[in-house]
Amino acid sequence: MSDFIVSARKYRPSTFNAVVGQNSITSTLKNAIKSNQLAQSFLFCGPRGVGKTSCARILAKTINCENISENIEACNECVSCKSFNENASFNVHELDAASNNSVDDIRRLVDQVRFAPQIGEYNIYIIDEVHMLSTQAFNAFLKTLEEPPKHAKFILATTEKHKIIPTILSRCQIFDFKRVGVNDISNHLAFVAKSEGITAEQEALHLIAQKSDGSLRDSLSLFDRLISFSEKELSYQSVIEHLNILDYEYYFKVTAALLKNDINLLLLLFNEILDNGFDGHHFIIGLSEHLRDILVAKDESTLQLLDKGEALQQRYLEQSKLCELSFLIPALSLCNECDMQYKQSNNKRLLVELSLMRISSILHQMAEKKSHKSFVVSLNDQKKQVSVEKVTEIDEKIEKATESHKKPEIESNSEIADLTPKSIPRISLSSKKKSKTISITAAFKQMNEKKDVEEEIDISKLRNADFSATRMLETWKEVIAFVKQMGKSNLGITLGVFLPELKDNHVIELPLSNHSQVEMLLEEKYMILEFLRNKLENDYIEITTKVIKGGESNIPYTNKDKFAKMMEQNPHLETLRMKLGLDPDY
Ligand SMILES: [Zn+2]
Numbered sequence: 022m023s024d025f026i027v028s029a030r031k032y033r034p035s036t037f038n039a040v041v042g043q044n045s046i047t048s049t050l051k052n053a054i055k056s057n058q059l060a061q062s063f064l065f066c067g068p069r070g071v072g073k074t075s076c077a078r079i080l081a082k083t084i085n086c087e088n089i090s091e092n093i094e095a096c097n098e099c100v101s102c103k104s105f106n107e108n109a110s111f112n113v114h115e116l117d118a119a120s121n122n123s124v125d126d127i128r129r130l131v132d133q134v135r136f137a138p139q140i141g142e143y144n145i146y147i148i149d150e151v152h153m154l155s156t157q158a159f160n161a162f163l164k165t166l167e168e169p170p171k172h173a174k175f176i177l178a179t180t181e182k183h184k185i186i187p188t189i190l191s192r193c194q195i196f197d198f199k200r201v202g203v204n205d206i207s208n209h210l211a212f213v214a215k216s217e218g219i220t221a222e223q224e225a226l227h228l229i230a231q232k233s234d235g236s237l238r239d240s241l242s243l244f245d246r247l248i249s250f251s252e253k254e255l256s257y258q259s260v261i262e263h264l265n266i267l268d269y270e271y272y273f274k275v276t277a278a279l280l281k282n283d284i285n286l287l288l289l290l291f292n293e294i295l296d297n298g299f300d301g302h303h304f305i306i307g308l309s310e311h312l313r314d315i316l317v318a319k320d321e322s323t324l325q326l327l328d329k330g331e332a333l334q335q336r337y338l339e340q341s342k343l344c345e346l347s348f349l350i351p352a353l354s355l356c357n358e359c360d361m362q363y364k365q366s367n368n369k370r371l372l373v374e375l376s377l378m379r380i381s382s383i384l385h386q387m388a389e390k391k392s393h394k395s396f397v398v399s400l401n402d403q404k405k406q407v408s409v410e411k412v413t414e415i416d417e418k419i420e421k422a423t424e425s426h427k428k429p430e431i432e433s434n435s436e437i438a439d440l441t442p443k444s445i446p447r448i449s450l451s452s453k454k455k456s457k458t459i460s461i462t463a464a465f466k467q468m469n470e471k472k473d474v475e476e477e478i479d480i481s482k483l484r485n486a487d488f489s490a491t492r493m494l495e496t497w498k499e500v501i502a503f504v505k506q507m508g509k510s511n512l513g514i515t516l517g518v519f520l521p522e523l524k525d526n527h528v529i530e531l532p533l534s535n536h537s538q539v540e541m542l543l544e545e546k547y548m549i550l551e552f553l554r555n556k557l558e559n560d561y562i563e564i565t566t567k568v569i570k571g572g573e574s575n576i577p578y579t580n581k582d583k584f585a586k587m588m589e590q591n592p593h594l595e596t597l598r599m600k601l602g603l604d605p606d607y
Pocket of ligand 1: 095097
């Protein structure tokens with residue numbers, strides 16, 4: 022292995038055309054050379070490993086070449102080119118400001134600037150990581166940059182453009198290097214693999230390209246590392262194993278299970294992923310990326326944003342046909358919610374599992390909503406009755422909201438909101454009666470307009486398992502835990518103050534102390550209902566609330582009150598308190 026040269030060095034581009042993924046920059050530079058309008062100082066900005074230094078060297082070589090081709094490339098044959106290619110040119114001076122950032126370092130460089138080159142036309146000074154120069158060094162350099170001799174060109178390179186002072190920025194022609202696209206990187210890797218006699222699967226190279234985050238240099242180092250494991254052959258499987266990447270196969274499977282609302286399969290898949298040593302957070306981020314890719318694959322115009330190999334692109338296209346936007350957008354938003362809450366969560370596994378359940382119930386809820394509506398539409402006699410119920414519900418909501426002098430906040434994805442035109446939240450207090458009438462009429466209209474396009478949904482598919490009041494109460498505890506898990510601890514506490522009661526027709530009635538608690542519940546009612554319906558396997562469950570008179574004063578706030586409340590339930594506590602000599606005030 023002594024003669025091993027790292028690919029990043031071995032395949033460093035030596036002409037503008039060989040630079041990968043920076044076409045606009047190389048063609049601008051070429052045009053400037055051609056029209057003899059080359060600036061005196063350049064600032065190359067951009068992420069690491071995207072070709073800044075390579076471009077600087079190529080520029081230096083090209084403008085010193087005695088025999089530039091028509092295509093504005095260095096000839097690679099003249100004396101100057103040869104010395105460049107052997108790294109022996111006296112025309113190029115490189116300073117790495119990351120390690121040489123003192124005033125003395127920069128003075129040494131500046132001292133050389135006055136001397137004209139002995140061979141070739143220009144001396145080129147490349148200062149890498151120029152943002153690392155100390156302020157004094159910057160100042161020492163500024164004068165030279167202001168009035169450089171004709172034979173000197175400066176190329177400053179940085180990964181952190183925002184750290185460059187304006188006086189320097191204004192004196193340079195600025196080039197912003199982009200991250201190299203995944204396809205560009207994987208094509209380049211394919212070229213390197215071929216040149217090295219390595220058989221590499223396209224998907225394997227694609228994966229390396231994706232992992233390199235737009236840095237060609239990183240991708241080549243990764244490529245070298247993986248080759249050292251796998252003797253002239255690079256398979257997708259080996260890359261997955263060595264890079265510890267979560268296989269996209271999982272995401273295709275998980276998405277399919279989400280679409281089918283197959284919660285058991287989802288839990289099993291997630292368990293398998295955890296067993297393989299992956300982190301739940303990475304999984305949820307990966308799932309967001311997958312769903313985003315599916316979203317992008319849905320439209321011809323955005324298909325170009327899908328950075329995947331051809332075979333894989335096809336699979337994304339196929340899965341995207343199964344996913345409606347009305348599924349993808351809430352699903353992405355739930356993934357995002359999970360991602361944000363992940364770090365604070367005490368039970369991370371449960372958080373991810375619950376998120377998966379919530380995503381998988383999106384389609385189910387949509388179907389249910391449709392069935393509610395088609396139920397309304399298809400059964401003529403019952404139509405009015407059902408509709409009136411809905412409208413009364415809306416009325417009550419508006420009433421409550423306006424009473425408490427607040428805008429009714431109806432959650433956009435609740436079933437009521439679907440029947441409610443968007444004008445409702447803008448009701449002014451003075452005209453509430455009038456607006457209310459209008460909105461109801463509008464709600465009716467909207468329902469009737471929709472009826473022609475409404476699909477008939479098989480109501481018999483709705484779940485209708487029986488459950489006892491005890492079972493409901495047990496599940497209620499899970500609801501509270503779930504709500505707290507979702508970061509809504511106030512609501513969690515509210516839900517735990519009084520016990521809910523199971524009424525007829527699967528209606529769960531929850532006593533609450535005041536209207537603001539009712540509103541708090543209404544905001545998340547949809548989420549809670551979904552949880553209950555999934556847990557109890559019954560799609561007919563509804564939640565109603567009742568405000569208990571004087572309920573507010575019953576809530577124990579102080580320690581003393583709490584103790585009194587606990588005493589009601591267990592009088593022996595007083596004996597215990599006395600034995601331990603505790604003061605209930607503290
Ligand atoms: Zn030449």
